[in-house]
Amino acid sequence: EVQLLESGGGLVQPGGSLRLSCAASGFSFSSYDMSWVRQAPGKGLEWVSGITRSDGYTYYAESVRGRCTISRDNSKYTLDLQMNRLRVDDTAIYYCVKHRPGRFRDYFDSWGQGTLVTVSS
Amino acid sequence: QSVLTQPPSVSGAPGQRVTISCTGSSSNIGARYDVHWYRQFPGTAPKLLIYANNNRPSGVPDRFSGSKSGTSASLAITGLQADDEADYYCQSFDSSLSVWVFGGGTTLTV
Numbered sequence: 001e002v003q004l005l006e007s008g009g010g011l012v013q014p015g016g017s018l019r020l021s022c023a024a025s026g027f028s029f030s031s032y033d034m035s036w037v038r039q040a041p042g043k044g045l046e047w048v049s050g051i052t053r054s055d056g057y058t059y060y061a062e063s064v065r066g067r068c069t070i071s072r073d074n075s076k077y078t079l080d081l082q083m084n085r086l087r088v089d090d091t092a093i094y095y096c097v098k099h100r101p102g103r104f105r106d107y108f109d110s111w112g113q114g115t116l117v118t119v120s121s
Numbered sequence: 122q123s124v125l126t127q128p129p130s131v132s133g134a135p136g137q138r139v140t141i142s143c144t145g146s147s148s149n150i151g152a153r154y155d156v157h158w159y160r161q162f163p164g165t166a167p168k169l170l171i172y173a174n175n176n177r178p179s180g181v182p183d184r185f186s187g188s189k190s191g192t193s194a195s196l197a198i199t200g201l202q203a204d205d206e207a208d209y210y211c212q213s214f215d216s217s218l219s220v221w222v223f224g225g226g227t228t229l230t231v
Contacts, residue, residue: 035221044123045167045210047221061220095166102173105214105221107157109178111166
C-alpha cells in the first residue's frame, strides 16, 4: 500500500523559512515523479512544484518560483520542499503527491494526509 | 481564479443523477490533455476518483463516470447516496502555463 507521510509544517513569520518533508513507502519511489500540491484554507487545489524520478529535473509554479526548492533522496524514499521568503498567501495545507504517467501528462494517484503551513505575524 | 471552471455547488436527492462540469480552453482540456477527477471529504486529503477522462481506479463504483468533449469535461454520479457528499475537483495540464491545473472545486450536497 502506498503511503506518503508529510511533516515539517508549522507557524512561521512572513519572510521566514520552512522545510517540508515527505516519507514515502509501499512503492518503488525512484520510479515515479513526485509533486507538492497545496490548498489554502477553504480554497481549491494548486500544484506547487514537481521533480522527475531519476534525473531530478525540477519545475515550479510561478507563485513559488525562486522561493522554493524541491528535492528528493531516492535512497531514503524522501521528498522535500524548502520554502524561503514565506508570504501570508503561502498559508495552506501542503500535500505530497505521487505521479502516475498518463497518455501525455501525469496525474496524481496517491496523496499524503498533508501538513499545515501557517504564515502569520 | 482557477484555470478550469467548475460550478461552486450542485445538489441532488438520494437516488438521483447529478453532473459536474469542468470547462477549460484550447491550451488544456481542448488540447490533447486528459481530465482527471478527485474527491475530497471534509478534513481529509483528495483522492483520485476518475483518471484519463473516463477510467475508474479499482474500488470506485461504476456509479461514477467521466466524459470529455472539446474544451469541457463532466463527472456524472448516478444513484446518489448521502456519503457522496464531498468536494469534487477536475484536473488537467495547461500547455501555455506549463503547469498542472485544477478546477475550483464543486461541493456536492445530497
